[in-house]
Amino acid sequence: MELDLAPIGAGLAIGLAGLGAGLGIGLGVGKAMEALGRNPEAENAIRTTMIIGLGLAEAIGIYGFLIGLFLALGLGG
Amino acid sequence: MLPDISIQAEPICYGCEWETPLGIFRLTNSLVIMFVVMAALIIPGLLLRGRISAVPGGLQNFMEFLVETVEGMVGPGLGKFGPQLFPFVATFFLFILFANWFSLLPLVGTVGWIEHHEGESVLIPFLRPATADINMTLALAVGAFIIIHSTGVRSHGVGGHLKAIAQSSWLLFPIFLIIELFVLVSLSFRLFGNLFAGEVLLGISGAWMPVIGTVFLILELLFGLIQAIVFTMLTVSFTSVAIGAEEHH
Numbered sequence: 001m002e003l004d005l006a007p008i009g010a011g012l013a014i015g016l017a018g019l020g021a022g023l024g025i026g027l028g029v030g031k032a033m034e035a036l037g038r039n040p041e042a043e044n045a046i047r048t049t050m051i052i053g054l055g056l057a058e059a060i061g062i063y064g065f066l067i068g069l070f071l072a073l074g075l076g077g
Numbered sequence: 078m079l080p081d082i083s084i085q086a087e088p089i090c091y092g093c094e095w096e097t098p099l100g101i102f103r104l105t106n107s108l109v110i111m112f113v114v115m116a117a118l119i120i121p122g123l124l125l126r127g128r129i130s131a132v133p134g135g136l137q138n139f140m141e142f143l144v145e146t147v148e149g150m151v152g153p154g155l156g157k158f159g160p161q162l163f164p165f166v167a168t169f170f171l172f173i174l175f176a177n178w179f180s181l182l183p184l185v186g187t188v189g190w191i192e193h194h195e196g197e198s199v200l201i202p203f204l205r206p207a208t209a210d211i212n213m214t215l216a217l218a219v220g221a222f223i224i225i226h227s228t229g230v231r232s233h234g235v236g237g238h239l240k241a242i243a244q245s246s247w248l249l250f251p252i253f254l255i256i257e258l259f260v261l262v263s264l265s266f267r268l269f270g271n272l273f274a275g276e277v278l279l280g281i282s283g284a285w286m287p288v289i290g291t292v293f294l295i296l297e298l299l300f301g302l303i304q305a306i307v308f309t310m311l312t313v314s315f316t317s318v319a320i321g322a323e324e325h326h
Binding site for chain 2: 048051052054055056058059062063065066069
């Protein structure tokens with residue numbers, strides 16, 4: 001029986017990467033909210049740092065998405 | 078029919094490929110958008126040259142608003158290299174922002190030729206967002222990389238900068254070097270991935286207009302802005318790390 005494993009790999013790639021990215025972003029924003037609640041004056045610094053952290057965490061999800069896309073489209077990734 | 082989803086940007090005319098010493102140069106559909114974005118940014122600058130007045134009129138007001146937004150973001154991050162590096166950082170932000178938002182214009186990614194490959198017809202678009210091309214984002218990331226490391230070398234000298242990367246553990250120096258090089262990869266792939274995904278999404282969501290397609294359009298607007306902000310602020314953060322933490326008391 002011939003199984004084309006590329007679509008399964010694509011699904012796994014985006015699924016697991018989404019899990020990691022979602023956890024990272026959710027925890028990051030949650031902690032930022034906590035810090036904001038404790039210290040409302042540092043709002044600017046907290047927001048800036050949070051955006052940078054979100055950019056880094058989201059990139060990991062994007063890597064997974066790209067690999068999934070390569071696999072699903074058969075581009076030889 | 079669905080637009081042709083290809084990672085590589087397609088040339089817009091047959092035979093528009095030239096051999097250069099560094100490889101093959103193709104006039105691709107994303108290069109065209111890049112020239113349009115450059116014109117949109119450079120022409121107002123040229124028009125305003127020598128005509129700066131104390132009370133700004135319409136165009137000057139708009140340009141000052143853009144520059145002040147970037148200044149607000151960058152803040153004290155650049156230390157004493159601020160005035161020198163600010164044009165680069167502002168150019169990164171404005172160029173990436175405009176290139177991202179140009180992908181939302183009506184004709185981009187949807188109008189093009191129909192070619193027949195393997196028995197089915199695919200659509201090769203005329204225009205493709207500039208930053209959805211991995212070459213473009215890699216070029217931007219290389220520029221940011223050069224800024225970060227040249228600033229580090231300028232503040233500490235070559236040996237000092239290498240010592241700062243190694244963080245006083247010479248055994249692990251190759252690993253830290255690879256981490257630094259990974260910054261290049263991550264910057265370029267973050268921007269490319271976000272925009273390429275957005276372009277694929279927009280191309281497909283044309284079938285789901287009006288409600289869901291509009292939601293995706295607004296999402297792409299937001300994401301374009303966020304990616305420009307993230308790229309610029311990451312560059313500024315890495316630069317301030319390279320300068321050293323002297324200004325944090």
